[in-house]
Amino acid sequence: MNSRVIAVMSTQWGLVTRAQAISAGMSREQIDRLVRTGTWVAVRRGVYGERAYVDSLTTHAEQRMLADRAASLRVRDPHLLSHHSAAYPLELPVLREPEPTSHLTHPGLVGTHRRHGIAHHLAPYPPEQTCRVGGMPMLGLARTALDIAREHGYLHGLVAVDSAMRMGVTRTELLAVARQMYCWPHSTVIADVIASASPDTDSIGETLLRDLVESLGFGVPEVQFGLTADGRTVWCDLRLGRQIYEFDGKVKILAPVEGGYAERPPTEVLWSEKGRQDFVTGFKLGVCRVAWADVWGPGVEQGRSRMLREYLATCERFGTGVADLAPYRPRGPRPRPRLHRPGYRLMGWDRWAA
Template sequence: MNSRVIAVMSTQWGLITRPQAIAAGMSAQQIDRLVNSGRWTAVRRGVYAETRYVDTLTSHAEQRMLADRAASLRMRHPHVMSHHSAAYALRLPVLREPDPTSHLTRPGIVGTHRRDGIAQHLAPYPPEQVCIVGGMSMLGLARTALDIVREHGYLAGLVAVDSAMRLGVTRRDLLEVARQMYCWPHSTVIRDVIASATPHTDSIGETLLRDSVESLGFGTPEVQFGLTADGRTVWCDVRLGRQIYEFDGKVKILAPVDGGYADRPATDVLWAEKGRQDFIAGFKLGVCRVTWGDVWGPGANLGRSRMLREYLATCERYGTDIADLAAYRPRGPRPRPQLRPPTYRIMGWERWAA
């Protein structure tokens, strides 16, 4: 590769198209030799990256971002990134798509055309909904979250909208975007999601947990239920009656180098968690520990059955009234945990995202 090729790749997230490489001085035979030798990888037909660079992108988000940018380079019409393709760049936590797709939105009539793993959404958008991230134009948080609602339905949309609200999007922002979609397909689902969404969940898992508990049919659960006594304050993920539901993700015990955020050995984390549960149970509250497999995937129905069983057992033992806990409720708002945006290794990302 000559310096002109390297310069193009460094400003395009490590990617270069075949015409760009030829314009920069490479021959078609040189390009083919690089691909056939394994030094270059064809991310999409006619779009290449260095294989050693592609191999460093191990997370799903990084791999999707590279594929989405390759799809964008192939597109001749003016467009913006949208849906999941915008969500990853915006660092918006979302559920994975069943069939990963590159989403590009173009002005024009409403509709979607899919081909070769690319979805072209011919949908209007006002200029104020567009933002620039990593040198690329994409739809902003509110529009992206609501597009995911229309694309994937209530639950995936609820996760996206909860995540957007955690990042600062207000219900008013969402309603303003929804107003522009009032006659679009699935707009009624958008209204349901906005009415149900909350900024108080701290993760995808907590959103799924809240929805599962609500589906038990015993009322709307309280999110982030606080208790304080003896100089200690804890905040519980979800409360229904006198039953507490806590979501346990493996990241709590993994070190940052392994993708988690534990700042001490796993044994210390687990011991502290045991003390926390003993503190909660001391108020005559049931505690149900829930993991990812209980709220998502094939085990969700079994997980919901266990949540119901534990709720009914707690009701029989302690009832549902929590009036006796009024004196132990924190007086101030819950301190918001510091969000930890994911670290992406897309070439040039930090320079553009700064």
């Protein structure tokens, strides 16, 4: 590679098109040789990256961002990244698509067509709904979350909107975007998602847990139920009657270098969690601990059955009213926890530049 090709790649997340490489002084034979020897790899037809860099992108989000950027380079018409293709660079926590697709939104009348693994969405987007990340234009948080709801339905949308609100998007902003979509395909789900969304959930797992507990049919659970006594304050993920539901993600006991956010050894984290649960159960509350397999995937029905069984057992033991807990409720709002950014480095750019 010559310096001009490197300069082009440095502005495109480590990618270069065949036409750009030729314009920068490389011959077709040089490009073919780099691909044939494995120095370059075709991320998409006519779009190349260095194999060492491409192979270093090991997370789903990094691989999707590279594929989406490559797709964007192949499309000449004006467009922005949207849907899941915007969610990853925006660092918006979302559920994975059943079939990973590159999503590009073009200005025009509403409609979608798919070709060669790219979903081309035709839809208007006012300037206030757009932004730039890593030099790439894309739709912003509120629009992206609602687009995902229209594309994949209620649960995917609820996760995306909860995540957006956790990152600072207001319900007012969501409603403003929704008003522009009132007659768009699959827009009816948006009202349900916005009405059900909560900025108080701290993760995808908590959003899924809240939806599952609601499906038990005994009312809407209270999010972030607090208790304070003896100089200690504890916040629980969900409360339904006298049953507490806590979502346990593995990241709680993994160190940051392992993709988690534990700042202490796992044994200390688990011992602290035991003390926390003892404190909660001391108020005659049941505690149901839930993991990812209970709220997503083939184990959901089994998880729901266990949650229902534990809820009914707690009702039989302690009843459902919590009036006796009023003196132990925290007076102020819950301190907002520090947002945990995704485990990938944005765009993988620092890996390529290094």
